[in-house]
Amino acid sequence: MITSKLIRNYIPEIKRIFFGGKIPSNVSVNLTDKCNQSCVYCEIGKNCLSQNSDLLTKDDLFWIITQMAEFRIKKLSMCGGEPFLFSGIIDVVEFAWKNNVFCNITSNGMTIHKLNDNEFHTLKKCKTIVNISVDSFNEEIQIQTRGNDSALKNALKSIQKLQENNIPVIILSVISKYNYHDLYKSLIHAHSLKITNVLYQPVIKYSNFPNISVIKNKQELNVSTDQFDILFRELQKIYLFERKHKINTNIYRLLPWIESYINIIPDKKNTFFFHKVLPKFYCREIFTVIEINYYGGIQPCGLIQAEKSIKDNKSIDLLTQWENATEKLKADLKSFNYPIYCNGCCHKFSRNMIASAFQYPFANRKILITIFISIFNRLLSIILKKLYIKEYESRSHYRC
Numbered sequence: 001m002i003t004s005k006l007i008r009n010y011i012p013e014i015k016r017i018f019f020g021g022k023i024p025s026n027v028s029v030n031l032t033d034k035c036n037q038s039c040v041y042c043e044i045g046k047n048c049l050s051q052n053s054d055l056l057t058k059d060d061l062f063w064i065i066t067q068m069a070e071f072r073i074k075k076l077s078m079c080g081g082e083p084f085l086f087s088g089i090i091d092v093v094e095f096a097w098k099n100n101v102f103c104n105i106t107s108n109g110m111t112i113h114k115l116n117d118n119e120f121h122t123l124k125k126c127k128t129i130v131n132i133s134v135d136s137f138n139e140e141i142q143i144q145t146r147g148n149d150s151a152l153k154n155a156l157k158s159i160q161k162l163q164e165n166n167i168p169v170i171i172l173s174v175i176s177k178y179n180y181h182d183l184y185k186s187l188i189h190a191h192s193l194k195i196t197n198v199l200y201q202p203v204i205k206y207s208n209f210p211n212i213s214v215i216k217n218k219q220e221l222n223v224s225t226d227q228f229d230i231l232f233r234e235l236q237k238i239y240l241f242e243r244k245h246k247i248n249t250n251i252y253r254l255l256p257w258i259e260s261y262i263n264i265i266p267d268k269k270n271t272f273f274f275h276k277v278l279p280k281f282y283c284r285e286i287f288t289v290i291e292i293n294y295y296g297g298i299q300p301c302g303l304i305q306a307e308k309s310i311k312d313n314k315s316i317d318l319l320t321q322w323e324n325a326t327e328k329l330k331a332d333l334k335s336f337n338y339p340i341y342c343n344g345c346c347h348k349f350s351r352n353m354i355a356s357a358f359q360y361p362f363a364n365r366k367i368l369i370t371i372f373i374s375i376f377n378r379l380l381s382i383i384l385k386k387l388y389i390k391e392y393e394s395r396s397h398y399r400c
């Protein structure tokens with residue numbers, strides 16, 4: 001997992017920072033708008049979709065991958081809707097692999113356990129990483145947030161099958177008013193299942209799919225101010241737990257900004273949550289990821305609507321189409337003219353925070369120091385974990 005993380009994430013990032021590469025490192029595609037869950041915080045789950053039949057096809061995906069190969073973009077993230085409802089997803093993974101592109105699939109785990117042995121073999125052979133979305137290992141909470149009675153049962157079956165096939169699994173959890181008090185208990189459960197990576201994010205406040213209207217009062221799904229104490233206690237417990245156990249989370253990266261993110265009133269003009277943390281903000285996402293929606297539209301970024309589709313423009317290469325789609329947003333951000341959507345964009349904020357600190361080290365010196373300290377602590381804890389993990393694991397008594 002560490003080696004593939006290096007190849008897919010860090011090497012392209014380092015190349016971009018030090019050698020000024022203009023090629024993004026990742027293409028992120030929403031394969032479909034179909035889904036088999038009804039999550040409280042997701043526009044697809046809440047049926048906000050208008051009908052549009054011209055969805056991406058397997059041939060469109062093959063075109064995207066061929067273009068990625070041409071520009072040596074090595075990472076394809078597949079999302080949705082539910083990507084395993086896209087017919088031919090395994091063929092796409094295999095085609096990508098043959099073109100030296102690695103896939104990362106984010107799924108709710110409803111149907112993965114039904115794949116056959118050959119399909120699991122292909123996922124494994126092609127070094128696929130699978131993210132499974134589990135907000136809680138408490139069945140009641142998971143049903144509440146994911147809107148499906150068998151959400152946890154299926155996710156557990158899928159996790160087990162993936163593990164049996166040695167396919168790396170990462171758990172994604174949305175922190176909301178439904179599960180904030182259960183995060184630590186769920187992490188311990190994840191650890192007991194031998195899961196080694198759990199990534200958290202609060203609720204994105206704007207529409208996840210900018211072509212559809214946002215869920216009403218979405219901000220209220222986040223933890224409220226009077227629940228913060230409990231949330232922070234949970235995060236602290238997780239932080240301490242992972243220092244001594246074979247499980248990693250992104251809590252150390254969330255802690256500097258999560259409170260200001262949750263507190264901000266999203267539509268207040270020229271007030272941005274990141275200014276509490278970063279005097280000067282830089283969005284690395286718009287330079288590193290090509291975002292393609294399920295109609296083939298190239299989005300300026302994950303939260304902004306696409307204007308043109310790759311489906312109508314295959315005579316123009318992917319990179320040119322992406323440069324055209326992102327040109328205005330890049331110019332706006334260069335003059336610190338941020339779209340209001342940045343206030344709802346927690347998805348990759350931790351990475352943006354680190355990139356901002358390096359891009360504007362003087363203006364952001366306070367957070368730069370915090371980042372250095374937390375990276376140092378992190379490295380130290382990884383080394384200590386490696387040295388003492390067996391001893392810790394055998395002596396630990398989990399207190400929930």
Ligand SMILES: C[S@@+](CC[C@H](N)C(=O)[O-])C[C@H]1O[C@@H](n2cnc3c(N)ncnc32)[C@H](O)[C@@H]1O
Nearest residue numbers: 041042080081082106107108133172202203204
């Ligand atoms: C949109 S889903 C698509 C993939 C798949 N259907 C799934 O749920 O894993 C991708 C990820 O976004 C998360 N997500 C959905 N809506 C969100 C929101 N409003 N805020 C934060 N995360 C959200 C989901 O829990 C999931 O981990």
Ligand code: SF4
Nearest residue numbers: 035037039042045081
């Ligand atoms: S978050 Fe994923 S599983 Fe839930 S409704 Fe949205 S697309 Fe479906």
Ligand code: SF4
Nearest residue numbers: 283285301341342345
């Ligand atoms: S919403 Fe803002 S912070 Fe988020 S990706 Fe777009 S430009 Fe970047």
